[in-house]
Amino acid sequence: MKSLAQKTVTLKDIAKEVGISPSTVSRAINNEGRVSETTKRRISEAIKKLDYHPNIMARGLASKKTKSVGFVISKRRGRSLDRTSFYGKIIEGVEKEGRKYGYNPIFSVINEEERKSASLQIVKENRVDGLILAGCDIDKKLVLSLKERKIPLVLVDNHFDKEKISCVVTDNLNGAYEAVTYLISLGHKRIGFVAEMLSDLSFYERLQGYKLALKEAGLNYEENLVQESRDDIGYTATKKLLESQLPPSAIFAANDSAAIQAMRAIRKKRLRIPQDIAIVGFDNGEVAPYTNPPLTTVRVFTKEMGQIAMRMLIGIINNKNPLPVKNLMFTELVIRESCGGKLKRENFRPLTH
Amino acid sequence: MKSLAQKTVTLKDIAKEVGISPSTVSRAINNEGRVSETTKRRISEAIKKLDYHPNIMARGLASKKTKSVGFVISKRRGRSLDRTSFYGKIIEGVEKEGRKYGYNPIFSVINEEERKSASLQIVKENRVDGLILAGCDIDKKLVLSLKERKIPLVLVDNHFDKEKISCVVTDNLNGAYEAVTYLISLGHKRIGFVAEMLSDLSFYERLQGYKLALKEAGLNYEENLVQESRDDIGYTATKKLLESQLPPSAIFAANDSAAIQAMRAIRKKRLRIPQDIAIVGFDNGEVAPYTNPPLTTVRVFTKEMGQIAMRMLIGIINNKNPLPVKNLMFTELVIRESCGGKLKRENFRPLTH
DNA sequence: TTGTAAGCGTTATCAC
DNA sequence: GTGATAACGCTTACAA
Numbered sequence: 001m002k003s004l005a006q007k008t009v010t011l012k013d014i015a016k017e018v019g020i021s022p023s024t025v026s027r028a029i030n031n032e033g034r035v036s037e038t039t040k041r042r043i044s045e046a047i048k049k050l051d052y053h054p055n056i057m058a059r060g061l062a063s064k065k066t067k068s069v070g071f072v073i074s075k076r077r078g079r080s081l082d083r084t085s086f087y088g089k090i091i092e093g094v095e096k097e098g099r100k101y102g103y104n105p106i107f108s109v110i111n112e113e114e115r116k117s118a119s120l121q122i123v124k125e126n127r128v129d130g131l132i133l134a135g136c137d138i139d140k141k142l143v144l145s146l147k148e149r150k151i152p153l154v155l156v157d158n159h160f161d162k163e164k165i166s167c168v169v170t171d172n173l174n175g176a177y178e179a180v181t182y183l184i185s186l187g188h189k190r191i192g193f194v195a196e197m198l199s200d201l202s203f204y205e206r207l208q209g210y211k212l213a214l215k216e217a218g219l220n221y222e223e224n225l226v227q228e229s230r231d232d233i234g235y236t237a238t239k240k241l242l243e244s245q246l247p248p249s250a251i252f253a254a255n256d257s258a259a260i261q262a263m264r265a266i267r268k269k270r271l272r273i274p275q276d277i278a279i280v281g282f283d284n285g286e287v288a289p290y291t292n293p294p295l296t297t298v299r300v301f302t303k304e305m306g307q308i309a310m311r312m313l314i315g316i317i318n319n320k321n322p323l324p325v326k327n328l329m330f331t332e333l334v335i336r337e338s339c340g341g342k343l344k345r346e347n348f349r350p351l352t353h
Numbered sequence: 354m355k356s357l358a359q360k361t362v363t364l365k366d367i368a369k370e371v372g373i374s375p376s377t378v379s380r381a382i383n384n385e386g387r388v389s390e391t392t393k394r395r396i397s398e399a400i401k402k403l404d405y406h407p408n409i410m411a412r413g414l415a416s417k418k419t420k421s422v423g424f425v426i427s428k429r430r431g432r433s434l435d436r437t438s439f440y441g442k443i444i445e446g447v448e449k450e451g452r453k454y455g456y457n458p459i460f461s462v463i464n465e466e467e468r469k470s471a472s473l474q475i476v477k478e479n480r481v482d483g484l485i486l487a488g489c490d491i492d493k494k495l496v497l498s499l500k501e502r503k504i505p506l507v508l509v510d511n512h513f514d515k516e517k518i519s520c521v522v523t524d525n526l527n528g529a530y531e532a533v534t535y536l537i538s539l540g541h542k543r544i545g546f547v548a549e550m551l552s553d554l555s556f557y558e559r560l561q562g563y564k565l566a567l568k569e570a571g572l573n574y575e576e577n578l579v580q581e582s583r584d585d586i587g588y589t590a591t592k593k594l595l596e597s598q599l600p601p602s603a604i605f606a607a608n609d610s611a612a613i614q615a616m617r618a619i620r621k622k623r624l625r626i627p628q629d630i631a632i633v634g635f636d637n638g639e640v641a642p643y644t645n646p647p648l649t650t651v652r653v654f655t656k657e658m659g660q661i662a663m664r665m666l667i668g669i670i671n672n673k674n675p676l677p678v679k680n681l682m683f684t685e686l687v688i689r690e691s692c693g694g695k696l697k698r699e700n701f702r703p704l705t706h
Numbered sequence: 707t708t709g710t711a712a713g714c715g716t717t718a719t720c721a722c
Numbered sequence: 723g724t725g726a727t728a729a730c731g732c733t734t735a736c737a738a
Binding site: 004008053055056057058060061066068071084085087088089091092094095096099104105107109110121122124125126127154189207257260264265267286287288292 | 361419421424435437441442444448457459462475477478479494617620639702
């Protein structure tokens with residue numbers, strides 16, 4: 001039953017098998033031009049029979065389409081926890097969605113040379129039809145240079161609003177708003193905000209959500225309730241908060257990592273969570289369920305972001321120049337135990353506008 | 354200064370520029386056949402000048418080499434914590450090493466169809482020159498089918514010793530041996546072992562290291578000191594241990610996730626870490642420094658595993674059939690606070706044979 | 707050392 | 723509907 005010749009089957013082979021020309025086979029495969037149903041059927045039978053698979057390279061050469069996209073991340077030095085888990089989830093979504101349309105993601109980390117030249121090897125080599133740029137460590141210069149060269153592009157977890165580049169980002173503002181509103185609904189009046197750094201785009205947006213929630217609740221925004229500490233991801237920041245004259249009764253951390261550090265600081269002070277102080281994180285990372293106590297946090301739909309980004313990118317690749325879109329992903333408050341008991345969400349009113 | 358024609362520069366263009374034939378240029382670029390130093394120089398000048406980059410697709414078509422490798426993972430249902438962070442680190446290493454030699458990794462998750470057919474789309478399409486199969490959820494049938502078809506292959510964090518397939522794995526035995534020996538050097542006589550599941554290859558090997566350490570120290574191996582609990586990654590297992598007649602004074606967890614669960618169980622019992630019970634994990638994951646107390650654990654060189662795997666794969670791709678090699682990665686005990694204070698390692702003797 | 711020419715497996719532009 | 727035929731950009735014998 002085994003075929004003896006291990007030669008790869010080509011378009012020609014199946015053309016020969018059916019007794020027609022290669023061009024017709026090509027058309028049939030790509031659903032282009034009219035091909036009679038009968039020959040279509042015979043072609044697909046032959047394809048099955050000979051186990052034919054189009055050669056991507058040949059196809060790419062002829063059609064100028066690689067059916068690959070670059071998934072590129074940039075590693076910034078001095079970024080505390082590396083976010084490989086975050087990126088892993090995104091690319092998983094990218095892969096899943098791409099697979100449906102025959103696109104494969106090429107994983108690429110920007111290196112120094114590329115950073116300097118504001119260009120990418122995989123683009124120069126025509127390895128990809130488009131790019132998904134993930135994370136906010138991506139250089140703006142690179143993005144602009146790519147855009148200028150009309151490379152199909154989607155940003156994930158990053159945006160440059162002024163430049164009108166398609167992107168998919170978490171709705172940090174609403175997510176934070178919801179988290180803080182939840183805290184307020186629990187009776188907290190003094191709520192601290194801690195972050196690794198306020199300059200980070202996502203964290204900045206979360207701060208805005210925090211402010212908005214306070215404002216809507218009629219609470220005063222106090223600058224000294226907002227603290228950052230770069231070296232220890234919010235540990236010192238929390239410490240400062242706890243040692244202040246009027247320490248907060250709750251802390252909203254800019255992300256789960258900061259929340260974990262905050263927890264450490266809180267414990268160090270011999271305070272109990274949530275009895276003495278409540279805490280909410282952001283991201284719903286892998287560890288959130290396993291912190292002590294399990295962390296109430298804002299879930300971010302990472303994998304889905306990847307999927308949506310891929311779908312957008314494919315759209316851009318195939319339609320010439322669709323209007324750029326900023327895709328805001330909803331979040332979801334995941335209530336565990338770090339704010340006290342099994343409190344349900346009914347008590348608080350989410351953002352209505 | 355800007356060129357008006359945006360046409361992509363090809364081999365021909367630079368041949369024309371220099372005034373020689375394309376084949377010579379090709380040879381020069383690929384360092385094949387003799388090309389005079391002078392023309393070589395002029396060629397590379399022209400390449401710079403015109404900003405030429407070889408078209409990967411064309412090259413692939415002609416040479417049957419794609420300069421891509423597949424990085425493939427398999428997601429098994431019912432696996433507790435997803436290991437995207439682990440895979441992210443590996444592929445980072447793969448990318449880094451591949452970049453040096455012009456190889457790009459294509460990220461791919463095995464889907465149901467592929468699992469059933471024991472074959473991979475990217476292979477059929479000739480998208481890749483070889484594969485890195487990561488994680489122990491990879492089907493043995495797939496691996497064998499790939500091997501039979503002579504697809505260059507390297508396994509990461511997985512091995513089928515009988516099949517003699519090149520792989521790079523953590524030296525779980527020695528890592529575990531070292532961890533347990535450390536515990537013993539601290540005076541512990543009753544040491545428990547907890548895991549999510551003992552059937553997992555890595556965990557099984559770690560169990561062997563645990564046994565070996567006990568044996569070498571002249572301690573008895575007691576079956577009831579080894580517990581697994583699949584549903585909660587070692588939480589129940591630890592609980593069982595703690596509630597036994599002679600509870601252990603230390604626990605060696607098969608990985609950090611299990612260690613975190615063990616910590617939870619220990620706290621639930623109102624025992625202190627490390628005063629009442631010491632704990633060691635395995636992996637040195639991102640969270641290890643942030644557990645309470647910071648977790649002493651065995652460091653695994655994930656990214657480096659990726660690098661080495663890539664290097665091996667490139668070797669296999671370029672030399673026909675080198676002998677398969679099993680690459681054991683050393684580990685490193687990272688001492689934090691979950692076994693007590695700042696104890697140094699001098700007290701204990703690592704494996705000498 | 708260099709050039710010529712024939713592919714590599716597709717797609718695309720024409721005619722028919 | 724279908725079939726020649728010419729690209730696509732590069733590699734690679736084989737000549738020179």
